[in-house]
Amino acid sequence: MQRPLPQVHNKLLASLAPDEYGLLAPHLAQIDLERGRLLYDPGDRVDVVYFPHDGVISLMTLMENGAAIESTTIGCEGALGLMAAVSPRQSLSRAIVQTPTRAARISAAQLHEAWEKSPRIRDLVDRHSEALYGHAIQSVACNALHSVEARFCRWLLTCHDRISNDTVALTQEFLADMLGVQRTTVTAVARALQANGAIRYRRGVVDIIDRSVLEQLACECYGVIRRNYERLLPEEG
Numbered sequence: 001m002q003r004p005l006p007q008v009h010n011k012l013l014a015s016l017a018p019d020e021y022g023l024l025a026p027h028l029a030q031i032d033l034e035r036g037r038l039l040y041d042p043g044d045r046v047d048v049v050y051f052p053h054d055g056v057i058s059l060m061t062l063m064e065n066g067a068a069i070e071s072t073t074i075g076c077e078g079a080l081g082l083m084a085a086v087s088p089r090q091s092l093s094r095a096i097v098q099t100p101t102r103a104a105r106i107s108a109a110q111l112h113e114a115w116e117k118s119p120r121i122r123d124l125v126d127r128h129s130e131a132l133y134g135h136a137i138q139s140v141a142c143n144a145l146h147s148v149e150a151r152f153c154r155w156l157l158t159c160h161d162r163i164s165n166d167t168v169a170l171t172q173e174f175l176a177d178m179l180g181v182q183r184t185t186v187t188a189v190a191r192a193l194q195a196n197g198a199i200r201y202r203r204g205v206v207d208i209i210d211r212s213v214l215e216q217l218a219c220e221c222y223g224v225i226r227r228n229y230e231r232l233l234p235e236e237g
Helices: 018-027 108-117 117-144 149-162 172-179 183-195 211-217 221-232
Strands: 028-035 039-040 050-054 057-062 068-074 094-097 100-105 167-169 199-202 205-208
Touching: 018 100, 018 108, 018 117, 050 057, 050 108, 057 172, 068 100, 068 117, 068 149, 068 172, 108 117, 117 149, 117 221, 149 167, 149 172, 149 183, 149 205, 149 211, 149 221, 183 199, 183 211
Parallel strands: none
Antiparallel strands: 028 100, 039 094, 050 100, 057 068, 057 094, 167 205, 199 205
């Protein structure tokens, strides 16, 4: 479903000067992405780049036996497939819409034309690549070293930063895949967080009740990743 472009909420797009944004604006289309929509699988050619305004896209690393775990997420601070602005790319992971997401999209070819003309766009692509890499390597350490509860809290905080309300609609299966655990483990952790007053957990829905509790229980990786994005990527405006 396409609509006219609204006010820009994606921080990368919003940071561009009017003449730089003008290189992209005629080619941007505003779309609504439903939860669970598959955007790319490993090996797919990245021919469309997505700039989320509100919502979360998850990058999942897949194993041959079908197991999967989340490596990074992308929200209003960044873009999916941005390196395709430099040269043709194939996706290295599964990209799936984690929450209902509003996004601007542009073809990789049209973005490449703007990238060639604008030093600012080239700089943003480089900085975003570094920030996403930092996110991924921090996630590797987090998944190996930190408890499921701490990682769940980190994930909820990261998601909360990128959506416009306090309710996250996710299936138990999706949560288990993202955390790399059994569904029964997700249920146990969610109930513990509910008992602490941090969330309200219903089937397929998490309501964030007290963010401060999540911040106390989350691992250090939440702050590390957030500061890295703040250092490398521009604030809106």
